Amino acid sequence: MSAFPLVALVGNPNAGKSALFNALTGARQKLGNYPGVTVERKAGRLSLSDGRPVELVDLPGTYSLDPTSPDEQVTRDVVLGKQSGERLPDALVVVIDASNLDNHLRFALELLSLGLPTVVALNMVDLASRDGLELDPAVLSRELGVPVVPTVAVRKRGLDDLRGQIETLLNPAPARAKALPGDFNAVRAEAKRIAKAAVVRETPSRRLTAAVDRIALHPVFGLFMLLGLLFIMFQAVYAWSEAPIAMIEGLAGTLSGAVTDALPDGLLRSFLVDGVINGVGSVVVFLPQILILFFFILMLEATGYMVRAAFLMDGLMARVGLSGRAFIPLLSSFACAVPGIMATRTIADSKDRLTTILIAPLMTCSARLPVYAVIIGAFIPARDVGLGVGLQGLVLFCLYVAGIVGAMLVALVLRMTVTKGASGSFLMEMPKYQWPRPRDVLLGLWQRAVIFLKRAGTIIFASTVILWLMLSFPKAPENSAVSQVNYSVAGRIANGLNVVLEPIGFNRDISLALIPAMAAREVAVSALATVYSLDADEDEAKLERSLGDRLKDNWPLPTALAFLAWFVFAPQCISTIAVTKRETNGWRWPLFMVGYLFALAYAAAGLTYWTATAAGL
Amino acid sequence: MRLTDLPLRQPAYVDMIDWNALSATDGQRLREFGLIEGADVEALHHGGLLGRGPIACKIGRMTIAMRRAHAAAISVRIGDRDERA
Ligand SMILES: Nc1nc2c(ncn2[C@@H]2O[C@H](COP(=O)(O)OP(=O)(O)O)[C@@H](O)[C@H]2O)c(=O)[nH]1
Numbered sequence: 085m086s087a088f089p090l091v092a093l094v095g096n097p098n099a100g101k102s103a104l105f106n107a108l109t110g111a112r113q114k115l116g117n118y119p120g121v122t123v124e125r126k127a128g129r130l131s132l133s134d135g136r137p138v139e140l141v142d143l144p145g146t147y148s149l150d151p152t153s154p155d156e157q158v159t160r161d162v163v164l165g166k167q168s169g170e171r172l173p174d175a176l177v178v179v180i181d182a183s184n185l186d187n188h189l190r191f192a193l194e195l196l197s198l199g200l201p202t203v204v205a206l207n208m209v210d211l212a213s214r215d216g217l218e219l220d221p222a223v224l225s226r227e228l229g230v231p232v233v234p235t236v237a238v239r240k241r242g243l244d245d246l247r248g249q250i251e252t253l254l255n256p257a258p259a260r261a262k263a264l265p266g267d268f269n270a271v272r273a274e275a276k277r278i279a280k281a282a283v284v285r286e287t288p289s290r291r292l293t294a295a296v297d298r299i300a301l302h303p304v305f306g307l308f309m310l311l312g313l314l315f316i317m318f319q320a321v322y323a324w325s326e327a328p329i330a331m332i333e334g335l336a337g338t339l340s341g342a343v344t345d346a347l348p349d350g351l352l353r354s355f356l357v358d359g360v361i362n363g364v365g366s367v368v369v370f371l372p373q374i375l376i377l378f379f380f381i382l383m384l385e386a387t388g389y390m391v392r393a394a395f396l397m398d399g400l401m402a403r404v405g406l407s408g409r410a411f412i413p414l415l416s417s418f419a420c421a422v423p424g425i426m427a428t429r430t431i432a433d434s435k436d437r438l439t440t441i442l443i444a445p446l447m448t449c450s451a452r453l454p455v456y457a458v459i460i461g462a463f464i465p466a467r468d469v470g471l472g473v474g475l476q477g478l479v480l481f482c483l484y485v486a487g488i489v490g491a492m493l494v495a496l497v498l499r500m501t502v503t504k505g506a507s508g509s510f511l512m513e514m515p516k517y518q519w520p521r522p523r524d525v526l527l528g529l530w531q532r533a534v535i536f537l538k539r540a541g542t543i544i545f546a547s548t549v550i551l552w553l554m555l556s557f558p559k560a561p562e563n564s565a566v567s568q569v570n571y572s573v574a575g576r577i578a579n580g581l582n583v584v585l586e587p588i589g590f591n592r593d594i595s596l597a598l599i600p601a602m603a604a605r606e607v608a609v610s611a612l613a614t615v616y617s618l619d620a621d622e623d624e625a626k627l628e629r630s631l632g633d634r635l636k637d638n639w640p641l642p643t644a645l646a647f648l649a650w651f652v653f654a655p656q657c658i659s660t661i662a663v664t665k666r667e668t669n670g671w672r673w674p675l676f677m678v679g680y681l682f683a684l685a686y687a688a689a690g691l692t693y694w695t696a697t698a699a700g701l
Numbered sequence: 702m703r704l705t706d707l708p709l710r711q712p713a714y715v716d717m718i719d720w721n722a723l724s725a726t727d728g729q730r731l732r733e734f735g736l737i738e739g740a741d742v743e744a745l746h747h748g749g750l751l752g753r754g755p756i757a758c759k760i761g762r763m764t765i766a767m768r769r770a771h772a773a774a775i776s777v778r779i780g781d782r783d784e785r786a
Pocket residue numbers: 095096097098099100101102103104145207208209210211235236237238239386518
């Protein structure tokens with residue numbers, strides 16, 4: 085591809101490869117895929133002191149050159165020069181965690197035996213010294229026979245030195261392979277010997293982490309802590325978002341007022357006000373809530389708590405035949421199922437992995453938040469149910485729990501039928517706790533905001549516009565008894581679909597909203613906004629009212645509850661279907677997934693509607 | 702004694718591992734984590750209610766979590782391996 089020298093970052097998981105990669109390449113990164121496999125290729129540009137550019141790739145972390153997952157396979161093939169779509173690297177940067185030398189050195193020795201020009205980045209020296217471990221890089225360098233540079237990736241310490249060493253490596257020099265001493269145990273013993281030699285001073289390890297873990301991993305307190313954290317997260321989604329949401333709503337109001345004043349009544353004005361501002365605006369309004377959710381998930385990941393949560397949940401996961409590892413992709417599916425499904429690649433067992441992929445869409449993703457939020461806002465009173473707990477947040481929490489319980493039951497059934505196989509396992513390294521750097525968290529939030537707004541500007545915008553077109557044409561004749569919505573193409577389709585959906589309490593407007601919501605779940609909200617906005621055309625006063633108020637006028641409570649229940653299972657989301665097809669290599673599993681989700685959504689909505697109606701709500 | 706029976710925070714070392722009781726990948730992962738015959742090990746936490754959850758243990762400066770089924774395949778002896786001789 086490029087003629088620049090290729091340098092690869094390689095090392096154990098969590099050694100800090102990605103942190104170093106980010107620090108060395110800055111914003112100049114390119115994401116891609118290795119051909120034929122679904123492993124992400126992350127490459128960036130690094131400039132040497134003389135300005136020469138170098139291409140740097142961040143390889144997936146692995147513990148050895150015997151791969152146990154597709155990711156690890158790529159790493160091995162790249163360093164052996166056997167990966168299609170990648171050249172043999174001109175040099176390696178082996179990243180090792182200073183506080184975990186024995187282990188990381190073993191893999192480093194394996195890599196050194198390949199004979200590629202290599203520099204070792206002795207990363208996380210800050211954590212090592214916090215932990216009472218002082219190392220001598222010079223001794224390491226002598227023992228390994230390659231340069232060793234102490235670094236702190238997240239504070240950008242040691243980077244100039246590392247860049248200098250890379251530069252030296254790229255100047256033609258005879259590469260020397262360090263012979264590997266015999267079998268696995270011999271390599272391990274050698275790693276241990278070198279690690280011991282490099283230690284200057286050592287005190288017992290991980291005091292802070294051990295102390296926190298006594299509570300965080302406690303079978304009772306730990307579980308309470310986890311539930312408490314999740315509960316606070318859902319309360320915060322409402323409590324913290326009020327002010328920013330009001331701001332965005334105000335802005336949209338001002339905008340549509342300005343457009344209404346500036347343009348004569350007609351198609352263009354209807355398009356801008358009903359289609360664009362009300363439609364897309366009704367989704368953008370949820371940006372604050374989505375960012376709050378992502379904030380919590382990013383924090384859980386960055387502090388090292390996520391693996392603890394997996395540890396606590398493993399008992400439950402085992403009972404439904406899943407790997408405890410599955411908890412991490414599932415928790416990130418709360419944000420979005422697409423990265424969640426991609427994260428299942430770390431699960432070694434294929435049946436385990438397939439089950440996790442199939443239930444990932446049951447985790448309440450952030451695209452469902454707008455739907456939940458608008459319905460809860462309209463139908464559930466903002467009451468305090470005591471102890472400062474809001475009823476709205478409580479209902480939201482229950483919807484999340486419904487998704488989780490549903491997922492566990494589905495997993496149980498799947499593991500006894502279509503994905504039958506050996507029971508899962510759980511073997512994970514538990515990272516040390518640490519404070520996330522505010523900059524990293526802000527960067528993560530910023531990336532999420534951009535992705536969301538891009539979606540709003542593309543998929544959501546397009547589906548809203550198409551829906552607006554289908555709702556606006558053909559034009560109902562003047563003074564006709566049939567309303568514009570019923571007269572339009574979309575209305576006619578929806579009336580047809582409504583035959584199937586009526587028994588579970590859905591009305592025409594819901595049928596209408598569900599079609600474009602196939603593109604993305606949150607489109608259901610913008611679609612409803614457009615429908616009610618068009619319907620209100622005759623009555624200027626109605627136009628002023630929020631979507632929530634309009635829903636309240638038009639829907640009985642059982643219908644609203646059935647709609648919520650539908651969305652707990654709702655299968656519609658093209659991106660999820662596409663990523664499932666890619667990750668399972670074919671149409672079979674995505675079709676199965678869509679089928680079972682539709683069936684469950686229909687049943688859940690029906691049960692909710694009939695129960696609520698019978699209860700006289 | 703099996704690793705499942707080892708009292709918490711009691712330093713011990715690995716006496717024997719029944720590799721046949723582990724799948725090939727799980728066995729490999731354990732070795733890569735440094736869990737081999739002779740390694741120092743200390744059980745730190747038992748997870749889950751009713752003692753059915755995974756076990757977190759310290760190997761060197763690293764903490765790893767494993768299920769009880771894996772821990773049961775690992776025999777340990779209390780004490781410091783270097784004092785045996
Ligand atoms: N304190 C400290 N944390 C680091 C350092 N390098 C990486 N980290 C953190 O360690 C975690 C794992 O790093 P990451 O780059 O994702 O590791 P990778 O799996 O090798 O790509 C992240 O939370 C980083 O912020 C370091 O030098 N010092």
